[in-house]
Structures are given as C-alpha cells and as structure tokens.
Amino acid sequence: MSYDSKYFTNCNICPRQCNANRYERRGSCAASDELEVSSIVIHKGEEPVISGEYGILNVFFSNCNLRCIYCQNYQISLNNQYSKKYIVDELVSEIKKLLPLEIYHIGWVTPTHYAIFLPEITEKLRSWRPELKFVYNSSGYDKAAMIRLLKNYIDVYLPDFKYAIPDIAQKYSHARNYSQYALSAIKEMIYQKGTNLILDDNGLAVSGVIIRHLVLPGNIENSLKVLDILYDNFGTNIWLSLMAQYTPIKQLTLPQELQVSLTESDYNKVIDYLEELGFYRGWIQDLEAIDEYIPDFAHTSNPFDCN
Numbered sequence: 073m074s075y076d077s078k079y080f081t082n083c084n085i086c087p088r089q090c091n092a093n094r095y096e097r098r099g100s101c102a103a104s105d106e107l108e109v110s111s112i113v114i115h116k117g118e119e120p121v122i123s124g125e126y127g128i129l130n131v132f133f134s135n136c137n138l139r140c141i142y143c144q145n146y147q148i149s150l151n152n153q154y155s156k157k158y159i160v161d162e163l164v165s166e167i168k169k170l171l172p173l174e175i176y177h178i179g180w181v182t183p184t185h186y187a188i189f190l191p192e193i194t195e196k197l198r199s200w201r202p203e204l205k206f207v208y209n210s211s212g213y214d215k216a217a218m219i220r221l222l223k224n225y226i227d228v229y230l231p232d233f234k235y236a237i238p239d240i241a242q243k244y245s246h247a248r249n250y251s252q253y254a255l256s257a258i259k260e261m262i263y264q265k266g267t268n269l270i271l272d273d274n275g276l277a278v279s280g281v282i283i284r285h286l287v288l289p290g291n292i293e294n295s296l297k298v299l300d301i302l303y304d305n306f307g308t309n310i311w312l313s314l315m316a317q318y319t320p321i322k323q324l325t326l327p328q329e330l331q332v333s334l335t336e337s338d339y340n341k342v343i344d345y346l347e348e349l350g351f352y353r354g355w356i357q358d359l360e361a362i363d364e365y366i367p368d369f370a371h372t373s374n375p376f377d378c379n
C-alpha cells in the first residue's frame with residue numbers, strides 16, 4: 073500500500089492543521105513531503121519492557137510538529153542539523169540491514185508528521201519478519217483520526233502527556249490546545265489496545281499503551297494536573313512512566329525556570345501525588361537519569377554513545 077497524497081496537499085495530519093502544501097513548502101513541523109530520518113540506532117534507554125536485554129531499533133525522524141523549546145533532541149527536532157532523505161523502500165532496506173535477529177521491536181520516534189508513511193513501511197517489514205513489533209513513540213500531540221488509521225500497524229503506543237495547563241503548553245511549545253488533543257489521541261490508543269500491557273515470554277511488551285510524563289523544573293503544578301487528568305479519564309489501571317531526565321540544553325534560549333535541573337524535593341512531590349492517587353503500574357525514573365539520555369546526533373552511528 074502507499075499513502076494518499078491528499079494528506080500533503082493541505083496538510084492537517086497533526087493538530088497544528090497548518091494547511092501547508094508540503095510538496096511546495098515545509099509545514100509548521102518543518103517537514104516536506106519526503107521522509108527524513110536523523111538516526112537509526114539500537115537504543116537501550118527505554119522502559120525495560122521496551123528495551124529488554126538487547127534494546128530496540130529506534131528510527132528517529134527529523135523535524136517535529138510540537139517543537140518544544142527545551143527539547144533534548146533539538147539537533148533534529150528544531151534545527152534539523154542531521155538528516156537523510158529516504159524513499160520508503162530505501163528506509164525499509166536500511167532497517168533490514170541494521171536489525172539483528174535478537175531484536176524484534178522497532179520504534180518510530182517523533183513520527184507524527186510522517187505517520188501516513190507507516191502503514192506501507194510496516195507492511196513491507198512484516199512481510200520480511202512477521203514477528204516484528206512496532207512502537208509509536210510520540211509527543212502526544214496527535215490527532216485521534218490519524219491514530220485510528222494506524223490501528224493495524226502499531227503494537228505498542230508510547231505517547232507523552234506533557235501539559236495540562238494551556239498557558240504552559242503555549243509558553244514552551246506554542247500549543248495551547250495540547251492537552252485536549254493529547255487526551256483525545258490517548259483515548260483512541262487505549263480504545264485500540266486497552267489498559268493491559270501484554271508481555272511475551274521475554275518480558276517485552278507486544279501490545280498496549282504506556283504514557284510518559286517528563287517533570288519540568290518550576291512546573292510541578294502542571295505535572296500534578298497531568299496526573300489528575302489521567303486519573304479522571306482512565307483511573308489507575310493505565311501504565312505510566314514518570315521521567316526525571318530533564319536537562320537544560322546550553323545551546324537553547326530557555327526561560328529562567330528551565331535553566332536549572334529538577335530538584336529532588338520537587339520530583340518527590342510528583343511521586344507522592346502519583347502514589348496518593350493510587351497509580352501502581354509503570355516506572356518512576358531515578359533523578360540520577362539527568363544527562364544520561366541526552367543524545368548527540370553528530371555521532372551518527374550511535375547518538376547515545378557520546379563518551
């Protein structure tokens with residue numbers, strides 16, 4: 073199958089609904105009609121049920137529809153310094169070349185603005201190795217309609233839920249409507265997969281939804297409200313991944329509150345509230361994770377091996 077070209081003529085793939093003709097100019101995500109990828113790499117830094125013993129082959133797409141001002145992947149999401157153009161068959165061939173037999177999970181990282189390519193890519197890879205599982209790792213700023221189109225092509229959804237407060241979403245990502253779209257998209261993901269995370273004999277997720285939330289310094293109230301929204305809409309049976317890895321990037325112009333790292337006392341407030349609400353499935357990242365997951369995409373063979 074191939075994608076319907078109408079999606080790029082007046083692009084409304086994501087909540088930006090910028091109406092760009094991506095055949096002629098780039099959208100608000102900075103993407104054109106061509107597939108652009110910044111890195112294809114085996115990554116062991118995801119949640120244990122995603123990475124497992126051998127890691128996951130992550131495909132880092134270039135550009136981004138959310139474009140957070142503090143993004144740790146700023147080299148590819150904001151500046152697009154490292155990017156290679158592919159046609160579908162070229163990308164499929166590259167993935168085949170890099171994917172070892174012991175790894176059967178492929179992660180689409182920041183895929184929203186290229187989502188319409190995923191069905192064709194997935195079908196071609198499944199025809200090669202039917203056991204492959206595909207992880208949709210997005211900012212959460214997705215449209216439910218696009219998630220519905222991916223129903224048969226994604227095994228595990230790994231969305232962020234970044235913001236509950238519109239002013240914060242606007243300040244950091246110019247997306248005042250973030251929470252309403254993220255909530256709608258995640259509802260569709262859970263409708264498709266349910267709240268149970270299905271694991272195989274190797275302890276790896278083969279179906280389900282894991283919702284990530286990155287706690288930002290100076291924005292604890294936002295994190296508490298995110299937990300409220302998730303609790304009010306899904307109860308405590310969902311799988312959460314609370315993340316502490318925020319690191320101020322010196323190359324970016326950041327507001328004062330984001331120029332420092334997250335403190336232990338602030339992070340503990342979020343953890344305490346998560347436990348108070350009764351969430352019991354998922355992971356709480358160690359505060360020591362700061363700096364551990366900051367990539368350098370100049371290292372094309374492995375951006376996460378920067379030593």
